[in-house]
Amino acid sequence: MGIISLENVSKTYMGNILFDSVDLTINQGEIVGIVGPNGSGKSVLFKMMCGFVFPDEGTVxxxxxxxxxxxxFPKDFGILIDRPGYIANKTGFENLKQLALIQDKINDKEIEETMIKVGLQPKNQQKVKNYSLGMKQKLAIAQAIMENQDVLILDEAFNALDHDSVKSLRNMLLDFKKEGKTILITSHNSEDIDALCDKVYRINQSKVDLVQK
Amino acid sequence: MLETIFKEFTKIKWLLVGTVIFFYSLYLKKQIFSFAGEYSLNINIWDPIYSLQNDSYLMVYFLIPIIIFTSVKTITTKFDYILLIRLKSFNSWMLYTTKEFLVQIFPMFVLLFILSLLMSIGLPFQMHWSEYSKLINGVNELNELYSEFQNPLAPLFFQFLLWIVTSISLHGMLVLLFLMHQKYQYLYIEAALLFLLCVFGFKIFPSEFKFLSPSVYFTIAAAINALSSIWIIFIIPITLFIFEFFIIKYLIELKKIFRIIKKETLPYTIYSTLIFIYILMTYQNNKVDILTLGDWITVIFLGVSAFNSSFTSLFAYLIIFFGLSYLSQIRLSHEIGEISHYKIIRYGSIDKWFFKVFMKESLFLFSVLLSIIGFVVLFGIFNGLDPSLKTDITSLQNSNLILFIICFSFLQLVCYLLFSFITLWKSSEGYFLLILFGVLSFMLLPGINVWGVFPVGLNAVIVTESFSLQHLLIVLFAYIVGSLMFLKVMFSKSLKV
Structure with a gap:
């Protein structure tokens, strides 16, 4: 059995069948890509894996x-789902600090290091509401990885990032893979998926099919 | 446009609105009959018609909330850059939303107009004012119409026009305020404040400042009473709308000024200012009757009950407790916003996350409550009041009085906090909170909470004259426990997709 398994999972949302008897296994240490058209249920799939949403049938x-x-809620999950979440009138560091205090696993220095890793300045006193879209995205990535989580679930993590940041994020994810982390990503850019993923699944007509690479 | 209005008219909501107005008009008609019968005054068709059309309570507590709600809804749904780029300017957008708003609100006025005419069935048609209309007393506002119009038919036209003109100018005001910041959260606060201004302005403002209350412009009788001339009544809202239109033209410059004001601290500053003004005004108006610190605290936290209510006390209650709840809602909406997913997964449990949020907000409410009480006490002491906590105003005495205010106010605030949490959890749309507090405000009106079972205003000192402390405690605890159980059930379900 993999680190994450979906067995016979069905989910309907607002009368729309998103998943119908889906089986899926994600193995430890893999980078797995999930692709599919808009509204196909990629985010819902991730939310089911994180425990935010329950399947109508089947088990996760x-x-x-x-x-x-x-x-x-599974432990040791770093997530970026839907959109970057932040407190608008706090700085990037303050945002991360507030989240880090919940589990109190990392110190200020580690938060700062993570910020630098994703391309943000920890000492920047700019409030997040004044951040560009790309900076908000980097902040969201920072919160997902800062506590050295074992599993990373990153929904459209490459959105709004410039060319260099995309490259740097790809390298970072490959490094995480080497460390044995499991990573699930979605991206509208097939280049990201091709460059990173060991396996790619496509959501197609309420089923999740393995795409041959 | 007519077709759109007709389509709007067929919506079920107008049936509900019509039903409420209908039953209220029956109650009004009964009152007219009983009053006229008691004093042997003749009445005719104009009495129920104008009584309904000029009823300030109906306007303020029922129609104005609908108008404000519709305006806010129109603004929030139509504020879209795709639309703005086609309309090319904020001014065109303002006119566009005004048209949309008017289409949505028009059926309500037609409904009110028709129902007021229906109320006249069975009464004699006369082209002169009845004895009842001419009567001058504190309740009957029809004498204002009688003094302004010789022909009783004339106000019919003016009244309808006034509803339209005032609604448009009110909408224009909300559009202007919204465009200053373009933040929905602030718009909801402004809408709530505008509603409060409407609710209390016409009763609390001194006669020379009554023209500042928007509610005055919804009824011809109240407007004549405040402004004396029928023409000025129309000139003010029309001028205001034109003024709003031109301000929007120079919006960018104004926004620069607006940015100077620290936005985050604005709600707190407004709340503190309102509290301070209320305390100051209450002291000025009652200093002759206030002898002890007990009297002073009782007057400040008197509140309202179903059997004993005054506008000042209602106003004060809304400012202190609903205002504080609103501050808490702003904080809550940050917690239940986009970051909540990232917090919940770290807590590993929604219950743990909720407990942290609940404790933090409860502490905030308790601290502010204690600060207000502390300020009131210090204010009383500095003004030389006898420091005794004895009072003749209520049966609660000495430490019981202070304990009641602290404990019951805190429990009541926790109730409001839980209701707000449930509402925000169900929907992040801020106008649901407006509906919630609109309903709670309605329950504060005289004659509504007669059994003391609705969870609103139970911390008012005056309520202890009607219900035992045990009764109040049981009701508050029941709602708190009920809300917590409800939350527990909600938390066991899927989060919003």
Whole structure:
């Protein structure tokens, strides 16, 4: 069994069948790409893996633990889902610090290092509301990776990033893979998917099919 | 446009609005009959018609909220860069939204107009004012119409026109305020403040400043009372709309000025200022009757009950407690916003995350509450009041009075906090909070919460005259526990996709 498994999962949203009896296994240490047209359910798939959304039928298992009401959110998941989340009137560092304090696993220096890694200046006193889209995206990536999480779920992580940042993020993800991390990504840019992923799945007519590379 | 208005008219919501107005008009008609019968005054068709059309309570508590809600909804749904780029200017956008707003609001006025005419069935048609209309007393506002119009038919036309003109200018005001910042959150605050201004302006403002209250311009009788001339009544909203139109033309320059004001601190500054003004005004108006610190605290936290209510107390309650809840909502909306996913996964449990948020907000509410009470006490002491906590105004005495205000106000605020949380969790659209607090405000009106079972205003000192402390405690706890259980159920479901 992989690190994340979906068994016979079905999900309907607003009368639209997103998934119908889907089976999917993600193995540890892989970079897996999920592709599909807009509204096909990529984000919902990620949300089910994180415990935010329950499937109508079937089970989602993470590290051999079935996700259910009592055991809902998997541990050690770094996520970027839907859009960058931030507190607009705080600086980038303050935003990350607030999140880091919840688990209190990392110190200020580690937060600063993560910021530099994604291309942000930790000492920048600019409020996030004045950040460019790309900077907000980098901040979101920083929050997803800063606590050295084991599994990274990154929905459209390459959005709004400039050419150099895309390159740097790709290298970073490949380094994470070498460290044994499991990474799930979606991207509208097939280049990102081709350059990074060991496996690619396409959401097609409520099914998740493996795409031959 | 007529076709669109007709389409709007067929919506089910107008049936509901019509039903409410209908039952209210029956109540009004009954009152007219009973009053006229008691004093043996003759009445005719114009009495129920104009009583309904000029009823300030109906306007302020029912129609104005609908108008403000519709305006806010129009602004938020039509503020779209794709639309703006086609309309080419903010001015064109303002006119576009005004047209949309008018289409949506027009059926309500037609409905009110028709229902007011229906109320006249069975009464004699006369082309002169009845004895009832001519009567001058504190309740009957029809004598204002009688003094201005010789022909009772004339106000019909003017009244309808006034509704339209005032609504448009009110919408223009919200459009202008919104364009200054282009933030929905601030628009909701402004809409709430505008509503508060409408609710209390016409009762609290001294007669020379009554023209500043928007609600005055919705009824001919109140407007004549405030401004004396029928023409000025129309000139003010029309001029205001033109003024708003031109301000929008120079918006960019104005926005620079607006940026100077620290936006984050603005709600807190407004809240503190309102509290300070209220405390100052209350002291000025009541200093003859206030002898002890107990009297002073009681007057400030008197509040309203179903059986004993005054506009000043209602106004004060809304400022202190709904204002504070609104500040808490701003903070809550940050927590339940886009960052909540990233926090929840770190907590590993929604319950843990909620507990942190709940504790943080409860502490905030408690601290502000204690600060207000502390300020009131210090204000009283500095003004030389007898430091005794004894009072003749209420049966609560000494430490019981202070304990009641602290404990019950805190529990009541926790109730509002939980209701806000549930509303925000269900939908991040801010106008649902407006509806929530609109409903809660309605429950504060005289004669509504007669059994003391609605979870609003139960921390008012005056409520203790009608209900025991045990009763109030049970009701507040029941709602808190109920809300927590409801949240528990909500948290066990999927989050918003």
């Amino acid at each position: 298992t993470v590290r051999n633990n079935k996700l259910h009401k009592k055991n809902r």
